[in-house]
Amino acid sequence: MRLQLSTWPEVADYLSTRRGVIIPIGSTEQHGPSGLIGTDAITAEVVSWRAGEVLDTLVAPTIAVGMAHHHMAFPGSMTLRPSTLIAVIRDTILALSSHGFTRFLFVNGHGGNIPSIQSAFYEAYEEMRVHHGDGAPDIACQLCSWFSSPAVEALAAEAFGDAEGSHATPSEVSVTWHAYPDQQRTPVLDPPVAPQGRFTDSRDFRRAFPDGRIGSNPALATPELGGRFVEVAVDYIATTYGDFLKG
Amino acid sequence: MRLQLSTWPEVADYLSTRRGVIIPIGSTEQHGPSGLIGTDAITAEVVSWRAGEVLDTLVAPTIAVGMAHHHMAFPGSMTLRPSTLIAVIRDTILALSSHGFTRFLFVNGHGGNIPSIQSAFYEAYEEMRVHHGDGAPDIACQLCSWFSSPAVEALAAEAFGDAEGSHATPSEVSVTWHAYPDQQRTPVLDPPVAPQGRFTDSRDFRRAFPDGRIGSNPALATPELGGRFVEVAVDYIATTYGDFLKG
Amino acid sequence: MRLQLSTWPEVADYLSTRRGVIIPIGSTEQHGPSGLIGTDAITAEVVSWRAGEVLDTLVAPTIAVGMAHHHMAFPGSMTLRPSTLIAVIRDTILALSSHGFTRFLFVNGHGGNIPSIQSAFYEAYEEMRVHHGDGAPDIACQLCSWFSSPAVEALAAEAFGDAEGSHATPSEVSVTWHAYPDQQRTPVLDPPVAPQGRFTDSRDFRRAFPDGRIGSNPALATPELGGRFVEVAVDYIATTYGDFLKG
Amino acid sequence: MRLQLSTWPEVADYLSTRRGVIIPIGSTEQHGPSGLIGTDAITAEVVSWRAGEVLDTLVAPTIAVGMAHHHMAFPGSMTLRPSTLIAVIRDTILALSSHGFTRFLFVNGHGGNIPSIQSAFYEAYEEMRVHHGDGAPDIACQLCSWFSSPAVEALAAEAFGDAEGSHATPSEVSVTWHAYPDQQRTPVLDPPVAPQGRFTDSRDFRRAFPDGRIGSNPALATPELGGRFVEVAVDYIATTYGDFLKG
Amino acid sequence: MRLQLSTWPEVADYLSTRRGVIIPIGSTEQHGPSGLIGTDAITAEVVSWRAGEVLDTLVAPTIAVGMAHHHMAFPGSMTLRPSTLIAVIRDTILALSSHGFTRFLFVNGHGGNIPSIQSAFYEAYEEMRVHHGDGAPDIACQLCSWFSSPAVEALAAEAFGDAEGSHATPSEVSVTWHAYPDQQRTPVLDPPVAPQGRFTDSRDFRRAFPDGRIGSNPALATPELGGRFVEVAVDYIATTYGDFLKG
Amino acid sequence: MRLQLSTWPEVADYLSTRRGVIIPIGSTEQHGPSGLIGTDAITAEVVSWRAGEVLDTLVAPTIAVGMAHHHMAFPGSMTLRPSTLIAVIRDTILALSSHGFTRFLFVNGHGGNIPSIQSAFYEAYEEMRVHHGDGAPDIACQLCSWFSSPAVEALAAEAFGDAEGSHATPSEVSVTWHAYPDQQRTPVLDPPVAPQGRFTDSRDFRRAFPDGRIGSNPALATPELGGRFVEVAVDYIATTYGDFLKG
């Protein structure tokens, strides 16, 4: 059940029995020579929509642009400042909270968003605490980065071994190809497996990772594997957050 | 050409000859008993994607949640504070600007966003001016609310007369049905044409417009008309902003 | 009745029967070779003071500096960032609201302020809603840009035709000459009627409008016409907002 | 020379030889049973305008609403948050600085503004330093609270002795009566000399000072003394800041 | 009693009878060729800890970095923007207030902090007032800059005469040597007594005061005098704020 | 080498060969019935000071109050909002950066700070990128939470097994007892090992963990183990960040 494809009376019905909501959050940033710029938003969205079906839970619109400063040396990457992203998430929680939603699950597709998401949870909690003390709305926020759930990591290790890497990975590319089969690209990747390493700011990132990938060989991606990644991610979410989302 | 479905080398190619970008911006808010909560985001997105094809222009991801305080008395409506939305748009402009984009067209689906969008343009211009003076990047931002373009208003008048109204209109509902033919709903609307009027805050809105519609009869919508609305909106954008977007 | 020229017991008396307040808001920006930099603040103030007399309504001090980024390439222009102006207006509303004022009419003299004023209304409404829900103070804010009221536009069309233009107009200059008869300036204007057009940022504005005027011939101004413009603007306000201001 | 009553070419001329500007800043707050709510803005403005004439210096529009939280328990008082007032002053400095003004004298009429004004100077300096280092514009900001200049304090002591007090003082009331002779009010003040003391927040203020005055007997005010206060304040400004304002 | 060296049950006990808390606030900035960069934080902390013992009052952790823009042209100086420092103090007050602390004494070691501290008090008061009106927590905040208390100024005058100066003073250096006897430095100071004067921004400060001192001869400092300064400062605090801190 | 105990010429000398700086960051929050409220700040400080000696690296003053919303239901806990803490860290980085520091190591004692610290790094990077592009200062920021370094976790497992837990742990209590041997407290803990679990906001935390501990038995702490924890943490920092800090 997608919020965008619902009417307000339908949401009112939903809230008569349910209190949970899933919010997909991704990023709009380079994913190497072959990966889509929208990879992190697309994957979060696909996983969230399927989880919403499986769990009969409402899914809010996707936050498509995240915190991706480190990718800004590559054309097309977008970023919000952490402070802006925190404000967006804080507003999202408080807006939905006022209708009676109390259980918020952010399904995340981008590692760079994690600090902002966690900061936003506490920004919202603390604002409510300062202004309302014990009378604050009793809300609970959880973050699930689908790509680092144990089930997903196990499947990636099995399917790709060390070539999974950590950015522009074959697992996330597989999910985008599962969602958009006509968007597969297969340029020559040189080297096939990108270098590993750490980075600080956006200039340092591009120096270390000239084509944008980190440790990955996305040429190993397939749409079929993409479907399996969605499946195991949703299973993990159902097991871990199913009760939580009933509110 | 959608940014989300592009790779960074493709964006680099685009920027070797083009400087324009379209950013769809909508809202997530009640649209009466039959209209989808995502109506304003869906319509802005559909119009933008088609305009991007016609004008061979890159389209950034949709800003799906806008400023919709006045709809918050209806379940499922979401809003950003104006200050948050301004920050989001400011960050969007500055992020894309750093890659060489200089012509920004925000295609808007929601009247309530207009003050925030215009404020954000000047927030960005003024920040650049204060910090860089005459050396500031030479960017230009334009706002086009597709629903109030003359061609769209003419078609709406012809198709619906006074029953177009101003919120949960048959024109915007038609566009969503064109985009999502399986999402048509036809509850009894009582009265068929909703009351007209003004409003201040969210409580006042619900007092004045009990089912969320303003002056409209969305039962007049059809998917076919939706297709025509997209067409005339895109024609208008092509005529008005085609040269601008070449940068 | 001007707030600045009242005592607090007089305001307490006023509030025992009335709930409305008028807030003049203008700008401090170039108005061509002959127009005063304070034109927009002066005109908003003159209209507001007269409306306050006619409607027996309290008038708050004038917000004299507005959002005028686009005029900053001309010496003497001042601007607040949109975010700052929004904070000023938000604080103004909340401060007066705490005394029991519930009806706020912003009489505006500058088009560039409109997005910030409208954003501020929703910033205030939303902050109150988030923190107080249905218990939020029941306030209502309205914006009236005196220069674009129908009666004023009709008089300008009659008096000046196309030479009214849209910045440094003979109508606003007339009002300043009515208020400050000794401040009339009559330099040679070349061309007599300035060019029309659009603009983006402050550099673009000066390129398009070298002497600062847009489409106007302010040499047509007279103090007598200024008096008539005030009169018709106040009539419009009285008719449109008279009941509203009774609270 | 008032900025509001100048044209942009006149300001351009001024800047060819001068770099200084005076900015009056006051407050809009209760001043006891007889004092005007606009007292602090009126007095700052009157002193600034006269100083501008004497020193041939441009005077910007008055910042009429200041930081007056402590007066908010009295009807009609207005306040900006300190953070808002800091933003206003920061924007004021940066806007004027971009035209070439380098010497800013804030003539202040309200003690409660002092922390915000001083904070704003450093907010502006620090922002420029962080972004431009040694290339930052070489601006200098000074604060002069006219009422606490030695010459004014001496005259107040001579004229009123202990009955000067510290809020709703006969000296400031005298200046407003000098400026607005028709706005004199002479209610019975009980006690004639108000209590002295300290305060914390707005509730504490009203508990300690039930009619709003602190230690003063404003019944001693006269318009003639008001004229003398303006004179000695302007003399002090001319002596202390005359060279500074030449820039 | 130091908060950092307490447990939560001990604080709960304290709050069963007491409502006061002392918050030391200093700065991290150059103090001339011989003075420690931490001078202002160290002195505030030493005075606060001793006052806490004498008055049996809880002492919160020291705010060690303050507003020191004007010292930033000397290596090692740190500063918060005024807006950041205001936020820190506001959060400090509201956090402690939620446990039942109602009397806040900020013991300050740095003149440059004063505007930010005072602004923060009103930022907190006003935020509580806007959101809670008469139901706001009844808190009271006081600022005591130990170095400008009358008793300290008298001792400094007696001990050092004009060579006390106003930055990198022998009195504050004495206190740091009392606290850290092994941190005494005695470079040649040239001239022995530094120049007096005023300053605007950080560049202006270094031009006027090449080695960082203002009007002082810190070579006159001794650890023994440091102990006496602490003693008289604490006596002053006990006399002036002892009752206040009982809450 | 502690910044607070240095003079500016000493820092200038340091910067002639070194570019690194360590910033300790902790928290002020309940640590169960026996743990000090300052535990996280004390431990970060002790580890940082020792690392500074071993690595001949300057150590800035400790950020003593962090993000600890979740502990606010226990008396004495303090917190900054995430947005405030981000501003503090951003200002810290930019202030030190302007003197030539380029390598920033934040040694952290509190898990709740991690999202804010990481967000602040990107807030600083992104602000510099937007305003200076490739000309931005080439700084690098790293975060090291001493308590989760592999060497520390190994020692804790060896010394305490499962009774280490995750809040008010015997390892951190040991470090505070090593630093303050006279601050040992040994109340009866019931149960000896606290419950494990997750939490959302501050109310939920206290419901789940009634005495404040999570999964730990701090009665196992000893000052001697505290010394060993400092030693292994510093070894880890030296090995991992020694080269980084040379700049």
Ligand code: NI
């Ligand atoms: Ni990704």
Ligand code: NI
């Ligand atoms: Ni709509």
Ligand code: NI
């Ligand atoms: Ni105008």
Ligand code: NI
């Ligand atoms: Ni006054």
Ligand code: NI
């Ligand atoms: Ni000092």
Ligand code: NI
């Ligand atoms: Ni801890």
